Amino acid sequence: MLFLSTAVAILAALVLADLALSAAVIRRLRETEAKLIDMTSPPASGLPIGSPIPHFVSPDGQVSNADLAGSPVLFGFFSAGCRHCPAQAEALADRSQEIASTDVRVLSFLSVGEDAADELGPTLQKAGLLVIDDSPSAVMAAFQVQGTPSFVLFGADGRLAARGHDLSEVLGSR
Structure with missing residues (x-):
């Protein structure tokens, strides 16, 4: 025992x-x-929440901040060499009808280097207006975007409502 x-x-x-x-x-x-x-x-960077839409003109002259006054706008910044961009571009295309139903305009900027293939363009065109830039973008600098993918959402009042690197965090419950 x-x-x-x-x-x-x-x-x-x-x-x-x-x-x-x-x-x-x-x-x-x-x-x-x-x-x-x-x-x-990624570090939190970019315009502070509540900032107005910065002055910009797209590299091709197709759109400027004056063209977007009075309506909510979702800006998406992508680059051809980004490993996370394809998934976020697909998410944006998948939610494009839902976003449009809330009267939010979508404007995507795609940086394509000289050696990079434009594989994201067709996907991003499904979501809204697409601006392709083959050089470091002055628009990205105006929005203080330091990495891709990045999203910034401005309300109808022209003030920054949300920003982030993931579409779902920017749109939230919208």
């Missing part, structure tokens, strides 16, 4: 030690996950 009691006590001690180690490992994994999310999330 003494042997059995000793074995149970040792086993209980081992189980408690295992639980303590498991809790420490889980805590460390959560801390590491939080650090990874911080490292991989």
